[in-house]
Amino acid sequence: MKGTKLYSIFTGACPVCQETSMYKTKNPYKVNELFEMHERCCHCNTKFKIEPSFFFGAMYVSYAVGIAFATAVFTICYGIIGLGPVASFVAIAIALVILLPIIVRLSRNIWINFFFNYDKKKV
Template identity: 70%
Template sequence: MLKGNKLYSIFKGKCPVCHTGDMYVEKNPYKISTTLEMHERCPHCNTKFKIEPSFFYGAMYVSYGVGIAFATAAFTISYGMLELGLTPTFIIIIATLIVFLPIITRISRNIWINFFFKYDKSKV
């Protein structure tokens, strides 16, 4: 994935404007105490990430869709490919959602902010 593509910003956690600066203070999403801790502004191009108070509440709607995608993948693998029963499949889906919760949360925030900003080559 190359810079200039929204998928680059979404999956790498980079600024949606310059694709250089990190959005999150801690790169590891599994450091639970700092999972959602973001820079106020991009360290590279100074873009303000929180446009308004409670800006990232919209990411909750996105996280529903991202969670459904993870659950569907877990269902397809466990029930369709491994041919497990419904109870083990249900347990695997729940475990998948719990294990990937920090990643789902960050991806949802990244998708949400990319709705409102676009890549600007001049700020690279």
């Protein structure tokens, strides 16, 4: 799967060489280090923060990712398990709070992959 955008998105690897992680800490649940990123890739020297407010666009992506997770939780709770609407919406709220760090990182990974492509020459 290496060499695809999906690999970079799901692993948090550099979108250009996919050799190193963009994040200083792999664990997104270390909340005080959630947004800590390397300035550049140590392997191919790609600059991750293209401009000062580059990752503001990831907020729009996080909305779509959050809706996707909420839809999945609702479908599972209401459609498959058979919970009522109120219990299903409570489950959505709980799931979104628990998954917030993952949604944040996933959104950043998706956003940066809009602007960079994998380059075999930089591996």
